[in-house]
Amino acid sequence: MAKKQKPPVVVAELGRPETPAETAARKATDSRLYKQRKTVNNLVFSLLVSLGLVLVIFLMVPQGKGGYAEHAVDAQKLAAEASPSAGRDLAAPDVPEAWKAKWAGLKSSGGVTYWQINYTTVDEASGLEAYASVVQAFTSDGSxxxxxxxxxxxENQRPTGAEEIGGIDWIAYDHTDRDADESNMLFGLQGQWEQDAILVYGTDSPATIRTLAAGVADSLTAMKEK
Known part of the structure; x- marks a missing residue:
């Protein structure tokens, strides 16, 4: 007995059975919409996975109170290590314990080699932090x-005076009216040690910068007398 063929299904929206072309179009539309939904779902899933990985990495990183605020280098040790390369003794002054040497090393620019130490200073009276730097610059031929x-x-500021500190004659650059948030040089001193130019400057008070300059002079004198 031959199998009885089912009559075409009437589509409610059409009120009649679909034509083969309409069936093909409907299936194509359904397939396209399915793929779109799948793509969106995949994107959402990928985003959630990425956020989860970021959270895991964040939790794995130590979240203590350290970091840059507590970072400090041993400027005196680095000066001793860099001196042979520089071919001279390098300034490494004693500074208050609350100060932190954030960076110290040799650099070169414009035909000049220079040793630099950057400090975060702390005012003993107010407890406020500021910036100070020591630079010892020289040329390869001694000029x-x-x-x-x-x-x-x-920072291209004009000299404002002269003074003697620690046996070195200094040119002073007093520009304490400048904004400390926009400058690293409110007060500075320029001196000469043998063939080297010595710069001490920063955003701390002139008294603190002078004390640092005295420490630089003492450091260089002590190494010369060894």
């Missing part, structure tokens, strides 16, 4: 360091 290079380090 004087170019004045334009020196002024560039001092």
């Amino acid at each position: 004087p360091v170019d004045e334009d290079w020196i002024l560039g380090q001092l």
Whole structure:
């Protein structure tokens, strides 16, 4: 007995059975919509996975109170290690325990090699932090360091006076009316040690910068007398 063929299904929206072309179009539309939904779902899933990985990495990183605020280098040790490369003794002053040497090393620019220490200073009275830097600059042939290079380090400020500290004659740059948030040089001192240009400057008070300059002079004198 032959199998009885089912009559075509009437589509409610059409009120009649679909034509083969309409069936094909419907299936194509359903397939496209399915793929779109699947793509969106995959994107959402991928985003959730990424966020989960970020959270895991964040939780794995130590969240203590350390970090840059507590970071400090041993400037005196680094000065001793860099001195042979520089071919001279490098300044490494004693500073208050609350200060932190954030960076110390040799650099080169404009035909000048220089040793630099950058400090975060702390005012003992107010407890406020500021910035101070020591620079010892020299040339390969022993010629004087170019004045334009020196002024560039001092943010192109004009000299305002002269003074003697620690046996070194210094040119002073007093510009304490500048904004400490926009400058690293409110007060600075420029001196000479043998063939080297010595710069001490920062955003701390002139008294603190002078004390740091005295420490630089003492450091260089002590190494020369060894």
